Amino acid sequence: MLVSIKTLLSLLLLITLTGQSYAESNELRNTRGEIIKLDPSLTPAKNFDLSQWSISLPVDTNKDGIADNIPENYLSKGLTIAPIFYTAKDGGMVFTAPIDGPKTSKNTKYTRTELREMLRAGNLRIKTKGISKNNWVFSTVKRSVRKKSGGVDGTLDATLAVNHVTTTGDEKQVGRVIIGQIHAKDDEPVRLYYRKLPNNERGAIYMAHEPLTGDEQWYDLIGSRASNAKDDPDGVLLNEVFSYRIHVDGNLLTVTIMRPGKADVVQEVDMSESGYHKSDQYMYFKAGVYNQNNTGDKTDYVQATFYQLENSHKKR
Numbered sequence: 001m002l003v004s005i006k007t008l009l010s011l012l013l014l015i016t017l018t019g020q021s022y023a024e025s026n027e028l029r030n031t032r033g034e035i036i037k038l039d040p041s042l043t044p045a046k047n048f049d050l051s052q053w054s055i056s057l058p059v060d061t062n063k064d065g066i067a068d069n070i071p072e073n074y075l076s077k078g079l080t081i082a083p084i085f086y087t088a089k090d091g092g093m094v095f096t097a098p099i100d101g102p103k104t105s106k107n108t109k110y111t112r113t114e115l116r117e118m119l120r121a122g123n124l125r126i127k128t129k130g131i132s133k134n135n136w137v138f139s140t141v142k143r144s145v146r147k148k149s150g151g152v153d154g155t156l157d158a159t160l161a162v163n164h165v166t167t168t169g170d171e172k173q174v175g176r177v178i179i180g181q182i183h184a185k186d187d188e189p190v191r192l193y194y195r196k197l198p199n200n201e202r203g204a205i206y207m208a209h210e211p212l213t214g215d216e217q218w219y220d221l222i223g224s225r226a227s228n229a230k231d232d233p234d235g236v237l238l239n240e241v242f243s244y245r246i247h248v249d250g251n252l253l254t255v256t257i258m259r260p261g262k263a264d265v266v267q268e269v270d271m272s273e274s275g276y277h278k279s280d281q282y283m284y285f286k287a288g289v290y291n292q293n294n295t296g297d298k299t300d301y302v303q304a305t306f307y308q309l310e311n312s313h314k315k316r
Helices: 003-014 143-148
Strands: 053-057 068-070 085-087 093-098 112-117 152-164 176-183 190-195 202-209 217-222 241-249 252-258 265-270 284-291 301-314
Touching: 093 112, 093 284, 152 176, 152 284, 176 241, 176 301, 190 241, 190 252, 202 252, 202 265, 217 252, 217 265, 284 301
Parallel strands: none
Antiparallel strands: 053 068, 053 112, 085 093, 093 301, 112 284, 152 241, 152 301, 176 190, 176 284, 190 202, 202 217, 241 252, 252 265
């Protein structure tokens, strides 16, 4: 695999791998306030429990025109491909996605280095799509549907730093990256964004909720998502470590942003009219970097380092 991605690696030679020492001089804590301890000598799967995750990479080793997806069995054995996915010098799990690279489907506009939740944990007999033990559902669906799923409702906890965002390209796209999601059958109950404009020192965090019908709902959590936003003194710096929690309890979606020394930022969304109670709607978490810029220089990129990643669900 390493040999077959030489082309991509050559494009990334201009990347300054700054995502390697953000936490070395600071005591990091997770979403529960516990001290985070990571070993920089280990692969990501040895520092983090990735047994329930597959990963999409912006490479195409089999030349089918679609980005490679590495299943959870292979990922959990210790996959590392610098500078796309690897362990930083402080033990963090680094995700990098350049503007130029294969996409996950022919309908997708952007590249990603992103984990996809796989509750089957390597059991290849369980199908990846649909209502199955691989995916979870909201507790608002029928009991018969809940029994067929891998879990009910859910929480995704992450602690991370965004290290780099794109600085070139269309003003509507520059500086955008998705760092966490809930994906449903076709839509996303939530997408969590970080965005920093080239002339601003600090970035914004915002989210989108996508009902099955009707317009998307946008929420600014810290700062503004606008393409002409002014630098917010309370914004999030590049390399600043923060945490997020995405939590679903029935029709209630709650997203919380946590930063040391600051009050939590909490956004609740009532999903009772969003359509996710339907019997064909299955869920899975996603985390990493999903580049939201396809107009900038080919070597421009997004990068984030994760220090915590934990998923949990209720029993069926």
